[in-house]
Amino acid sequence: KQEVTQIPAALSVPEGENLVLNCSFTDSAIYNLQWFRQDPGKGLTSLLLIQSSQREQTSGRLNASLDKSSGRSTLYIAASQPGDSATYLCAVRSRLYSGGGADGLTFGKGTHLIIQP
Amino acid sequence: DGGITQSPKYLFRKEGQNVTLSCEQNLNHDAMYWYRQDPGQGLRLIYYSQIVNDFQKGDIAEGYSVSREKKESFPLTVTSAQKNPTAFYLCASSWRRDTEAFFGQGTRLTVV
Numbered sequence: 001k002q003e004v005t006q007i008p009a010a011l012s013v014p015e016g017e018n019l020v021l022n023c024s025f026t027d028s029a030i031y032n033l034q035w036f037r038q039d040p041g042k043g044l045t046s047l048l049l050i051q052s053s054q055r056e057q058t059s060g061r062l063n064a065s066l067d068k069s070s071g072r073s074t075l076y077i078a079a080s081q082p083g084d085s086a087t088y089l090c091a092v093r094s095r096l097y098s099g100g101g102a103d104g105l106t107f108g109k110g111t112h113l114i115i116q117p
Numbered sequence: 118d119g120g121i122t123q124s125p126k127y128l129f130r131k132e133g134q135n136v137t138l139s140c141e142q143n144l145n146h147d148a149m150y151w152y153r154q155d156p157g158q159g160l161r162l163i164y165y166s167q168i169v170n171d172f173q174k175g176d177i178a179e180g181y182s183v184s185r186e187k188k189e190s191f192p193l194t195v196t197s198a199q200k201n202p203t204a205f206y207l208c209a210s211s212w213r214r215d216t217e218a219f220f221g222q223g224t225r226l227t228v229v
Contacts, residue, residue: 031214043123043207044220051215089160093214096175102167103214104150104175109159 002027002094006108014116015082021075021111023090028068031103035064035075036089038110044089048075080115087112119144123208123221129229130195130202138193138224140208146219147212149191153177154205154223163206166191195226203228 003026013019023033032051036044048057048064050073056065063076077084091105121142130136140149148167152160162175166185180199185191191210195202205225211218 034218036220041205041223041225043222044209046217046219049217091160091218093218096162096165102165102173104148104162104165105160105209105218106162107152107160109157 001097002030002092002106004090004092004106004108006088006090006111008111009109010112010114012114012116013080015080017080018076018078019080019113021077021088021090021113023073023075023108025071025073025092025106027094028071029094030068031093033064033066033073034091034093034105035062035073036091038087038089047088082115082117085113085115121208121210121219121221123206123224125224126222128224128226130226131229133197135194135196136226138195138206138208138226140191140193140221141189142191142210142219143189144210144212144219145188146210147188148210149185150209150218151175151181151183151191151193152207152209154207160207163193202226 035047050066061078087110090108150165151163164183166172208221
């Protein structure tokens with residue numbers, strides 16, 4: 001059964017720093033990996049989607065990498081801003097259960113990020 | 118605008134009562150999912166549906182029920198058998214396995 005781990009659980013840095021959030025998963029047979037942002041009391045906003053055949057994706061100040069063989073992904077945030085403060089969730093899409101064809105997302109517990117002004 | 122709409126935003130349930138959470142999408146997505154989010158536990162899968170008139174149990178289906186009579190709609194009923202229903206509930210949908218999943222804004226359910 002797929003398991004996803006995110007490190008660190010929480011991070012507080014001054015504004016302007018570049019930072020890296022880590023995600024690891026146990027089963028490399030994934031279809032894709034998606035990074036989400038969640039603000040308090042809100043739903044999830046998709047940030048980046050990386051297909052299993054891709055190595056990285058970029059959107060503005062965000063860059064996500066994927067090393068499927070080692071079961072790792074990183075989310076790089078450049079020049080952090082107070083508005084980046086949120087919880088960041090990593091999710092991998094894979095078969096939900098062995099022997100079945102259905103697929104879905106398995107989530108890590110997230111990294112709670114605070115950017116200090 | 119295309120998207121997923123969950124309602125209500127806040128819901129209060131009395132002991133022994135069944136309540137239904139609504140999830141509607143106009144993205145023409147085949148697959149829909151219900152997740153439960155508790156502090157410190159991440160998102161856990163309750164039920165999922167890959168096509169209309171078909172749905173399957175996820176990891177924590179006990180005390181919940183769903184229906185998928187229309188492609189656009191995937192309501193979740195929290196029954197009185199769910200002993201600890203207080204949580205944040207999120208609905209998601211996607212088209213194919215190589216495309217993005219989209220989430221609604223969530224329903225916060227509280228037992229009173």
